[in-house]
Amino acid sequence: xxxxxxxxxxxxxxxxxxxxxxxxxxxxxxxxxxxxxxxxxxxxxxxxxxxxxxxxxxxxxxxxxxxxxxxxxxxxxxxxxxxxxxxxxxxxxxxxxxxxxxxxxxxxxxxxxxxxxxxxxxxxxxxxxxxxxxxxxxxxxxxxxxxxxxxxxxxxxxxxxxxxxxxxxxxxxxxxxxxxxxxxxxxxxxxxxxxxxxxxxxxxxxxxxxxxxxxxxxxxxxxxxxxxxxxxxxxxxxxxxxxxxxxxxxxxxxxxxxxxxxxxxxxxxxxxxxxxxxxxxxxxxxxxxxxxxxxxxxxxxxxxxxxxxxxxxxx
Amino acid sequence: xxxxxxxxxxxxxxxxxxxxxxxxxxxxxxxxxxxxxxxxxxxxxxxxxxxxxxxxxxxxxxxxxxxxxxxxxxxxxxxxxxxxxxxxxxxxxxxxxxxxxxxxxxxxxxxxxxxxxxxxxxxxxxxxxxxxxxxxxxxxxxxxxxxxxxxxxxxxxxxxxxxxxxxxxxxxxxxxxxxxxxxxxxxxxxxxxxxxxxxxxxxxxxxxxxxxxxxxxxxxxxxxxxxxxxxxxxxxxxxxxxxxxxxxxxxxxxxxxxxxxxxxxxxxxxxxxxxxxxxxxxxxxxxxxxxxxxxxxxxxxxxxxxxxxxxxxxx
Numbered sequence: 025x026x027x028x029x030x031x032x033x034x035x036x037x038x039x040x041x042x043x044x045x046x047x048x049x050x051x052x053x054x055x056x057x058x059x060x061x062x063x064x065x066x067x068x069x070x071x072x073x074x075x076x077x078x079x080x081x082x083x084x085x086x087x088x089x090x091x092x093x094x095x096x097x098x099x100x101x102x103x104x105x106x107x108x109x110x111x112x113x114x115x116x117x118x119x120x121x122x123x124x125x126x127x128x129x130x131x132x133x134x135x136x137x138x139x140x141x142x143x144x145x146x147x148x149x150x151x152x153x154x155x156x157x158x159x160x161x162x163x164x165x166x167x168x169x170x171x172x173x174x175x176x177x178x179x180x181x182x183x184x185x186x187x188x189x190x191x192x193x194x195x196x197x198x199x200x201x202x203x204x205x206x207x208x209x210x211x212x213x214x215x216x217x218x219x220x221x222x223x224x225x226x227x228x229x230x231x232x233x234x235x236x237x238x239x240x241x242x243x244x245x246x247x248x249x250x251x252x253x254x255x256x257x258x259x260x261x262x263x264x265x266x267x268x269x270x271x272x273x274x275x276x277x278x279x280x281x282x283x284x285x286x287x288x289x290x291x292x293x294x295x296x297x298x299x300x301x302x303x304x305x306x307x308x309x310x311x312x313x314x315x316x317x318x319x320x321x322x323x324x325x326x327x328x329x330x331x332x333x334x335x336x337x338x339x
Numbered sequence: 340x341x342x343x344x345x346x347x348x349x350x351x352x353x354x355x356x357x358x359x360x361x362x363x364x365x366x367x368x369x370x371x372x373x374x375x376x377x378x379x380x381x382x383x384x385x386x387x388x389x390x391x392x393x394x395x396x397x398x399x400x401x402x403x404x405x406x407x408x409x410x411x412x413x414x415x416x417x418x419x420x421x422x423x424x425x426x427x428x429x430x431x432x433x434x435x436x437x438x439x440x441x442x443x444x445x446x447x448x449x450x451x452x453x454x455x456x457x458x459x460x461x462x463x464x465x466x467x468x469x470x471x472x473x474x475x476x477x478x479x480x481x482x483x484x485x486x487x488x489x490x491x492x493x494x495x496x497x498x499x500x501x502x503x504x505x506x507x508x509x510x511x512x513x514x515x516x517x518x519x520x521x522x523x524x525x526x527x528x529x530x531x532x533x534x535x536x537x538x539x540x541x542x543x544x545x546x547x548x549x550x551x552x553x554x555x556x557x558x559x560x561x562x563x564x565x566x567x568x569x570x571x572x573x574x575x576x577x578x579x580x581x582x583x584x585x586x587x588x589x590x591x592x593x594x595x596x597x598x599x600x601x602x603x604x605x606x607x608x609x610x611x612x613x614x615x616x617x618x619x620x621x622x623x624x625x626x627x628x629x630x631x632x633x634x635x636x637x638x639x640x641x642x643x644x645x646x647x648x649x650x651x652x653x654x
Contacts, residue, residue: 120474123500127449127475130499134446139618144459147614150607152599157621159435160442183498184445185438284467292465299462303454306472 025324026053028067028085030060031075031094041094041309045073048313049320057081071323073316080106090114090323092316094307096121096173097254099227102338113333114319118312122176124305128252129167129177129222132276132298133186136220136248137163141274141298160185166218168234169225169253170197170204171339173305177224178202189214193230215242223253226339232256240266246273252304255280260291267296278304340639341368343382343400345375346390346409355624356409360388363628364635372396386638388631395421405429405638407631409622411436411488412569414542417653428648429634433627437491439620443567444482444492444537447591447613448501451535451563452478456589456613475500481533483549484540484568485512485519486654488620492539493517504529508545530557538568541654547571555581561588567619570595575606582611593619 029045031038038059046054057065060074060081068087075094082091083106091113093101098115101107135141139155146153163186167178170192178190182201189203191211197204205214215221221243225231235251235258243249249272251258260281266272277291278300291297315331322329333339344360346353353374361369372380375389375396383402390409397406398421406428408416413430416422450456454470461468478501482493485507493505497516504518506526512519520529530536536558540546550566550573558564564587566573575596581587592606593615606612630645637644648654 123475124472127453127499131446131449131453131455134442134449138442138446140446140615143615143618144613146616147607150602152616154616154618154621157439157618157623159623160438180499184442184495287465292462298459300455300458301461301467301469303458303469303472306469308472308474 025070025320026055026068026087027320028055028057028065028069028072028082029074030057030072030077030081032059032061032077033075041075041313044309044313045316048310048317052320071320074101076100077104079104082107090319090329092116092319094312094316096305097227098333098339099254099256102333102335109335112329113335114329114331115333115339116307116312116315117172117331118307118315119172120308120311121305122172124308125173125224125252126176126180128278128300128304129224129250130180130184132222132248132250132252133163133165133181133220135276135298136250136274137186141296145295161187163187163219164189164217165220165222166191166214167202167222167224169223170199171224171226173252174224175199177222178204189218212242215239216244218243218247220248220250222250223257225253225257227254227256228338233259235259235263237262237265240271243271245270247271248274248276250276252278255283264290264294267294274298276300278302340385340635341370341383341402342635343370343372343380343384343387343397344389345372345387345392345396347374347376347392348390356390356628359624359628360631363625363632367635386635389416391415392419394419397422405634405644407634409627409631411620412542413648413654414569414571417648417650424650427644428650429644429646430648430654431622431627431630432487432646433623433630434487435623435626436620437487439623440488440539440567441491441495443593443615443619444539444565445495445499447537447563447565447567448478448480448496448535450591450613451565451589452501456611460610476502478502478534479504479532480535480537481506481529482537482539484538485514486539486541488567489539490514492537493519504533527557530554531559533558533562535563535565537565538572540568540572542569542571543653548574550574550578552577552580555586558586560585562586563589563591565591567593570598579605579609582609589613591615593617 055067060077064084066084069085070089072091088111093115096116165186165188167190170190178188179199182188192206194206274296276298370382375392379399381399384400385404387406403426408430411431480501480503482505485505493503494514497503507521509521589611591613
């Protein structure tokens with residue numbers, strides 16, 4: 025089939041993606057629409073494979089039967105009013121990205137629980153001092169979001185012995201060693217016990233700005249906050265205030281309202297903020313391309329497509 | 340029974356230990372010999388409970404039936420010629436310490452594999468740059484030592500998907516997902532593939548200085564070296580040379596020839612050395628005291644004592 029490809033990435037990254045996609049999905053005609061920043065390309069294409077395209081970038085395409093995102097987060101695609109609502113939209117759910125996200129979450133929790141950020145600070149100051157060490161079984165971790173990534177993170181933390189609660193908006197779920205809760209009352213009951221909070225929610229109108237002053241003041245004093253979701257989840261000024269008044273002890277941030285994080289942003293030099301350059305789970309081109317290949321095969325055979333977005337829900 | 344207690348620790352730590360021991364082992368008479376630095380205390384005591392005592396500190400004791408170490412490493416006790424060879428010597432093997440050690444090893448491996456030390460450096464420099472991300476399944480980790488701690492570390496790393504080889508001096512062993520090897524030829528075959536090397540060997544005449552120039556030059560260029568064993572395992576000047584010539588890319592060190600690490604030691608300020616103040620696995624007083632209580636109970640009932648040291652072997 026004819027597949028339109030657009031990715032808001034630099035040219036090198038875009039060609040690496042296209043190489044991986046062509047290798048995993050042979051026998052198609054690929055229409056390279058570049059970064060999609062110019063006027064919409066007019067073309068007939070059954071499929072659009074896209075990474076975070078500019079709004080309207082797909083407006084010139086006709087005959088679309090599937091829009092496949094290369095990114096897990098699709099909030100911009102959902103908000104693109106030029107995208108025909110009847111065209112199925114699939115997001116990336118890649119097991120190797122779930123593993124990568126779990127690695128980052130484990131590292132952040134271990135670093136907070138075992139004081140490794142503090143020891144790094146001590147090393148810079150030439151200080152040799154042993155800090156109290158608690159057993160993992162006494163450390164309460166709250167994971168917001170229980171999609172593929174929230175689940176992968178929760179299960180691995182529980183396997184290491186942490187007391188893990190995972191919150192989802194609604195519905196129930198089972199995962200080994202994890203206390204899965206849902207609904208606002210359960211969340212409000214869990215926050216005062218959450219010594220480490222990990223955000224892995226999707227961005228929706230309901231979750232935008234969820235990491236706010238209101239939430240931080242519910243946490244126990246000195247809590248660790250780990251944002252692995254999106255910059256839009258976090259009210260950055262509220263976090264700075266909560267760090268200043270001690271409600272939040274330390275933050276690990278992978279995502280920001282503006283990326284790259286502006287050079288003069290106070291997070292860069294804050295002694296209790298760890299800045300990661302949006303690397304918690306980089307997409308593995310090869311495994312992601314094989315996820316795309318699977319959906320193309322399903323489309324050709326008329327089988328149910330995987331990881332379809334419910335637009336009303338937003339993810 | 341009468342129990343002599345000596346620990347080379349400051350007075351506060353010593354009283355915390357004695358409190359925990361008395362709580363876990365009621366009904367005994369405890370003879371507090373302080374830090375054991377003065378002339379040997381003359382006393383009759385069936386048991387000595389000790390933490391790293393000065394050589395000869397137990398020379399005044401008569402009637403000894405057990406020396407129980409509160410530390411896992413007993414190389415100084417083994418070398419103490421005043422200790423009667425017929426008195427059983429038990430070392431500390433505490434499951435909660437194995438967990439703590441595994442946490443530190445996981446944190447070190449995740450930090451090396453996922454470039455978190457590099458990202459910390461980038462943050463200090465205000466640099467936003469994504470570095471290549473590999474899957475855990477492609478990262479080869481070699482664990483030296485397969486006692487209780489080496490096993491705990493290896494199994495948890497394997498569960499996260501790392502390619503783990505564990506080396507022990509002799510004999511075979513099975514552990515899920517871990518390639519357990521033994522003997523010098525197997526070690527020499529494994530070193531050139533070891534991208535991350537973790538030392539968890541006991542200190543013996545054979546292992547002293549094992550982390551040397553000779554070993555570092557066998558590693559692949561840029562390897563990570565993690566010393567969680569003892570300072571005596573590492574030839575510090577050789578590590579500095581291997582860091583300088585690039586054979587070792589980064590080192591995480593928890594133990595040192597002299598502790599606290601002297602203020603003018605080059606490790607403190609080396610950009611590719613992480614200094615931890617001997618905190619990889621702090622003893623949990625309560626669980627350690629219950630390990631002591633178990634051996635006291637066994638001694639009273641004539642049951643086999645646990646975790647006895649083979650002095651000829653050295654651990």
